[in-house]
Amino acid sequence: MATTATIDTTTKSRWGGGVAPMNASYGKLMMWFFLLSDAFSFSALLITYGLIRYAHPAYQGTVSEFTFSTEYWPIPEMVFEAVPFLHGVHAPLIFVGIMTFILILSSVTMVLAVEAGHRMDRKGVIKWMLWTIIGGLTFLACQAWEWSHFIHGTAEGTVNAMGETIFGANLTENQYGPPLFASLFFFITGFHGFHVFSGVVINFIIFFNAVVGTYEKRGHYEMVEKTGLYWHFVDLVWVFVFTLFYLI
Amino acid sequence: MSQEETNNVQVIPEDKEKTKKIWKVAAILAIVTIIEFIFAFTLPRGIILVSIFLGLTIVKAFYIVAEFMHLKHEQKALIWSIMIPTILILWLVVALMVEGTAIFNIRN
Numbered sequence: 528m529a530t531t532a533t534i535d536t537t538t539k540s541r542w543g544g545g546v547a548p549m550n551a552s553y554g555k556l557m558m559w560f561f562l563l564s565d566a567f568s569f570s571a572l573l574i575t576y577g578l579i580r581y582a583h584p585a586y587q588g589t590v591s592e593f594t595f596s597t598e599y600w601p602i603p604e605m606v607f608e609a610v611p612f613l614h615g616v617h618a619p620l621i622f623v624g625i626m627t628f629i630l631i632l633s634s635v636t637m638v639l640a641v642e643a644g645h646r647m648d649r650k651g652v653i654k655w656m657l658w659t660i661i662g663g664l665t666f667l668a669c670q671a672w673e674w675s676h677f678i679h680g681t682a683e684g685t686v687n688a689m690g691e692t693i694f695g696a697n698l699t700e701n702q703y704g705p706p707l708f709a710s711l712f713f714f715i716t717g718f719h720g721f722h723v724f725s726g727v728v729i730n731f732i733i734f735f736n737a738v739v740g741t742y743e744k745r746g747h748y749e750m751v752e753k754t755g756l757y758w759h760f761v762d763l764v765w766v767f768v769f770t771l772f773y774l775i
Numbered sequence: 776m777s778q779e780e781t782n783n784v785q786v787i788p789e790d791k792e793k794t795k796k797i798w799k800v801a802a803i804l805a806i807v808t809i810i811e812f813i814f815a816f817t818l819p820r821g822i823i824l825v826s827i828f829l830g831l832t833i834v835k836a837f838y839i840v841a842e843f844m845h846l847k848h849e850q851k852a853l854i855w856s857i858m859i860p861t862i863l864i865l866w867l868v869v870a871l872m873v874e875g876t877a878i879f880n881i882r883n
C-alpha cells in the first residue's frame with residue numbers, strides 16, 4: 528500500500544499535533560463520523576418500526592390462512608410476494624432477495640474500485656465504478672417497481688372496519704394492515720432509497736473525475752475510498768432493513 | 776482516452792490474494808442471506824427465529840464494516856471512536872421495545 532497517504536508516526540506524542548493520530552485523513556475521518564450520525568437516523572426509524580409494531584396486535588393464525596386486515600400487523604412475506612412479469616404468482620420475498628443481492632454485488636464492485644485506486648490503476652477504477660453505478664441504478668429501478676406495486680395493491684383489495692374496500696396503500700389508508708405499516712414502509716425504504724440515489728450521483732461524479740484524470744493528476748484515489756465508505760454504509764443499512772422489515 | 780498523458784503513472788500490478796479475499800467476503804454475505812431466506816420459510820415464527828435473524832444480521836454487518844469499510848484494519852482509536860457511540864442505539868432498542876409493549880397493554 529505504498530500509494531496510500533503515509534503519515535510519519537515516529538513523533539513522540541501522537542496527540543501533540545503535527546500528525547494524524549488516527550492514521551486517517553481529515554476527509555476520511557469526517558466521513559466516518561457522518562456515517563455514525565446517519566446510523567443514528569436510520570436506527571431511530573427502524574427502532575420506531577419496532578415500537579409501533581409491538582404496540583399493534585400480532586397475527587395469531589397460521590401463515591397459510593393469513594388474510595389482510597387493518598386489525599393486526601401483517602406478515603411481511605405475504606405483503607411482498609410479487610415479482611415483475613410474473614403476475615399472480617405467489618413468490619414471497621423473492622424480489623426483495625434479488626434486490627439484496629444486487630446491492631451486495633455493487634458493494635463488492637465498489638471495494639474492487641477502491642483496491643484499483645490504491646494501485647493507481649485508472650482503468651480498473653473506471654471499470655468498477657461503472658459497475659457500481661449500474662448496480663445502484665438497477666436497485667433503484669427495482670425499488671420503484673416495488674413502490675408502484677405496493678401503492679396500487681392487489682386486485683381483490685381489503686374490506687376495512689367501515690365496510691369500504693381499500694386497494695393498495697398510501698399515507699392514510701392501507702389494504703395490507705394498519706395505516707402505520709404503510710407509512711413506515713414509505714419512510715424507511717424511501718429514506719434508504721434516497722441515500723442510494725445520492726450515492727449513485729456521488730459515484731457518478733467520482734467516475735467522471737476518474738475518467739478525466741483528476742485523481743491521476745492529484746496523485747491518489749482517496750476520494751474513491753471516501754465514497755466507498757458511503758456506498759458500503761448504504762448497503763449496511765439495507766442489510767438491517769431487509770431483516771427488520773422483510774424477514775421478521 | 777489518450778495514453779500519452781498516463782505514461783508517467785506507474786500502475787502497481789493486481790495482488791490476486793487481496794481480490795480473492797474480497798470475493799470471499801462477498802460469498803460469506805451471499806451465503807448468510809440465503810440461510811436467512813431458507814429459515815424464513817422453514818422455521819416457525821417466534822422469538823427464537825427473530826433472535827437467529829438478528830444474530831445473522833450482525834454477522835453480515837460485521838463483515839461489511841470490518842472488511843469492506845476496512846474498519847478492522849484501522850487504528851484502535853478510530854475503531855473505538857466509531858463503535859462506542861453505537862451503545863446508544865442498543866439503549867434505544869431496549870427503551871422503545873419496553874415502551875411499545877406498554878402502549879399495547881394500555882390499548883388492549
